[in-house]
Amino acid sequence: MGFGLAKKLSDRGDRVLIGARSTERLQHAAKALGADVITRQVDIEQRDTLVSFFAGLQDLAGLFTPGASYQTASFREADEATAESPFRTKFWGQYWAVHAALPHLADDASIVLMSGAASVRPIGNPAYAACNAAIEGLTRALAMELRPKRVNCLSPGTIDSDLWRNRDAALRDAVFDQWGALTLTGQVGTTDQAVDAALFLLDNGNMTGSVLYNDGGYSMR
Ligand SMILES: NC(=O)c1ccc[n+]([C@@H]2O[C@H](COP(=O)([O-])OP(=O)(O)OC[C@H]3O[C@@H](n4cnc5c(N)ncnc54)[C@H](OP(=O)(O)O)[C@@H]3O)[C@@H](O)[C@H]2O)c1
DSSP, X not given: OHHHHHHHHHHTTOOEEEEESOXXXXXXXXXXXXXXXXXXXXXXXXXXXXHHHHTTOOOEEEEEXXXXXXXOOOTTTOOHHHHHHIIIIIIHHHHHHHHHHGGGEEEEEEEEEEOOGGGTXXXXXXXXXXXXXXXXXXXXXHHHHHTTSEEEEEXXXXXXXXHHHTXXXXXXXXXXXXXXXXXXXXXXXXXXXXXXXXXXXXXXXXXXXXEEEESTTGGGX
């Protein structure tokens, strides 16, 4: 989804800075995005890399923080490392990413955090559900403290992104099949749809402190 948003932004003429841990992935993205993109290696779990990620840049208009990798398991089955991994990478990663970005953001910058609709409708994986709910709370608190900067959160349901493409095909098919019955649309979301929702939050000057559920009605059922 991060790459998808970078593509939409660069296609309309915005300059983008993108990060990931893998230099190979970054080179591939840079090739697809064109000359105006800056790529820097970053691990959202490592605060020093977050600080160097933004070094030398000023008046950034926006920040989107979808980079995360974590494990999930049921409450009974998760060992300590697994149970804590969503908070370690997805909650604290985004918290410190905003902190590192702050001196480099324009006064009226727009920040879009990433949670997930398990925040309001858990489906196993309690630490992951709680982490997403915490990110949505963080969104509202940051919107208050950082104003006039805007802070919103995208909360997707299942999206057919690389996250699922890189997982075991049998598991992916089972989750996608089950998803049809759990939503109002009966459809797994596309990366393009999720990215459109992120772009709306990034651009719309009347949105702050909001959580946008791009989930086919999953959170309603
Ligand atoms: N797809 C879904 O169904 C879904 C549903 C709800 C919520 N979400 C949330 O959306 C976010 C992104 O999902 P996605 O589907 O876009 O995932 P994705 O296709 O797997 O992409 C994740 C991107 O983040 C980067 N990344 C992973 N760990 C990182 C780290 N520690 N530091 C910096 N970059 C890192 C990856 O590159 P490297 O590996 O090279 O670092 C990759 O480019 C996640 O927070 C996920 O929980 C996704």
